[in-house]
Amino acid sequence: MEIKRAAEVQRCFVVNQEVLEILVKAPTLALLFAIFSLSLVASSILVPLLRKVALRYSIVDRPNQPHKTHQETIPYLGGFAIIFPVSLLAIIGPVIFIESAEYKIRTLLILAPAIIMSIVGLYDDIKSLSAQSRFILQTVMAIVVTIYLKQLGFTVLVTDSNLLNFLLSMLWLVGITNAFNFFDNLDGGAAGITVISSLTLAVLSYVGEQYLIASFSLTLAGAGLGFLWWNRSPARIYLGDSGALFIGLMLSVALLQFEPNVDSRFASALLPVFILALPIIDTSVVVASRISRGVSIFQGGRDHLSHRLLEAGFSRRVTATLLWVMGGFFSILSLLISAVSKEIGFTMSLVGLAIMGFLFVKFLKRNI
Numbered sequence: 001m002e003i004k005r006a007a008e009v010q011r012c013f014v015v016n017q018e019v020l021e022i023l024v025k026a027p028t029l030a031l032l033f034a035i036f037s038l039s040l041v042a043s044s045i046l047v048p049l050l051r052k053v054a055l056r057y058s059i060v061d062r063p064n065q066p067h068k069t070h071q072e073t074i075p076y077l078g079g080f081a082i083i084f085p086v087s088l089l090a091i092i093g094p095v096i097f098i099e100s101a102e103y104k105i106r107t108l109l110i111l112a113p114a115i116i117m118s119i120v121g122l123y124d125d126i127k128s129l130s131a132q133s134r135f136i137l138q139t140v141m142a143i144v145v146t147i148y149l150k151q152l153g154f155t156v157l158v159t160d161s162n163l164l165n166f167l168l169s170m171l172w173l174v175g176i177t178n179a180f181n182f183f184d185n186l187d188g189g190a191a192g193i194t195v196i197s198s199l200t201l202a203v204l205s206y207v208g209e210q211y212l213i214a215s216f217s218l219t220l221a222g223a224g225l226g227f228l229w230w231n232r233s234p235a236r237i238y239l240g241d242s243g244a245l246f247i248g249l250m251l252s253v254a255l256l257q258f259e260p261n262v263d264s265r266f267a268s269a270l271l272p273v274f275i276l277a278l279p280i281i282d283t284s285v286v287v288a289s290r291i292s293r294g295v296s297i298f299q300g301g302r303d304h305l306s307h308r309l310l311e312a313g314f315s316r317r318v319t320a321t322l323l324w325v326m327g328g329f330f331s332i333l334s335l336l337i338s339a340v341s342k343e344i345g346f347t348m349s350l351v352g353l354a355i356m357g358f359l360f361v362k363f364l365k366r367n368i
Contacts, residue, residue: 032206035215036222039085043226046081051230051237053077059126061238074235076125079243082194082223083118086250087111089219103212105152106257110216113145114250117177121241131298134241135178138249142173145253154257158269172272173252179279180248181241182286186306187233188320190279193327194224194247197275200331201251201258204271204338208261213254220250233316251276263342267349271337274352277330278323281305281356285363308366326359 054060054075061074090111120137123129146169149155156168184190198221205214224247230236239247255272262268273280282305289303290296302311309319333352337345 032202032215032218035089036218039089039219039222040226042085042088043081043223044229046084047078047227047230047237050077050080051075054237059240061240075237076240077242078227078231078237079118079121079239079246081227082220082239082243083115083246085223086216086219087115089215105148106212109145109148109152110250110253110257113141113253114246117141117249118242118246121181121243121245125240125242134245135174135298138174138177138245139170141249142170142177145173146170149253149256152257156256156269158265169256172256173249175283176252176255176276176279177245177248179276179283180251181244182304183279183282184239184244185304186320186323187235187316188228188231189306189323190239190244190247191224191228191231192320192324193278194251195221195228196324196327196331197251198224200275200334201254203335204260204275205258207338208259210258213258216250216254220247233320248279260338262338262345264346264349267337267342267345270349270353271334273356274330274334274337274349277352277356278305278327281359281363284360288360288364305363308363312366330356 054077059076061076090107117138120129120134124134146155146166149169150166156165156172158168159165180190180194183193198217202214202217202221205211205217227237227239227243231238255275258272260268260271262271285305285308286301286303287297290299290301295301305323306319309322310316314322330352333348337348337352340348
């Protein structure tokens, strides 16, 4: 009798341990909501403080170049209202997840490169750094990150060639990092797309039981929303290169680690593209426009999506809203693709790609 009771106690202990491990590995919706809320509150408190620091030390964006569309001097440093909450999650992460070597490495690969690029961006905000120098630093960072991601099994998998997948992974990291920096040219534009893209990635990651990515995405979304209140038109603070480069690299690395729960290989490859469709379309239009005009792709200009919408007569607020709506459309498309059958997902991916192509041509033809 005693032996039987001891066996039952031991079995219950094992079951309870397994349940505890599942609960720790899989944070509840309440805990994820708390992560989002704390990030939102932290960002909302930090922004006015960072604004004062930026104004005191003249870390500002002055309308002294032809491609600038604002009329007043606007402080930078807003990006650190996003960087601090996201970094805090990495510190308290072991409380949420079972601490393991893989957790530490994956967290480090998401956060460390983004922080390094934010430091590069801060130097650019204060002292000004040439676009070529930024590009070289981004490329070096992309090579290092891709090597480590490949060792963990996270790379672009759209071809059967390891070398080509490696190069595409590098191109993705450099491209998205620059795309977000390019896209940050309108009050509330980049911040709004950050919130939309991060929330989309959070939902897809949670459904796919990829809780580390979901938590980081929710932290980024909360911080982005807190910042957006101050960055909406008329903006009282900007992300700066420090914030834009941080968001771009963090999202690009997180999406490389994200494993889409989609049967179609074609749809799986396009899902990250749809999540970040607007920055990708914007960069594609700008690069194509400048090459066709014989202008350096590294110089500033009024040839972004936002500038073309402003030129069409829309106000700054309406322009930002239109960009959010377009970003929201592609985010909804991403969610639908992940929920339908392989055949329908493939068809919807083709439609999404066609719409991206249509927008690219439509914006490119718009006079600037």
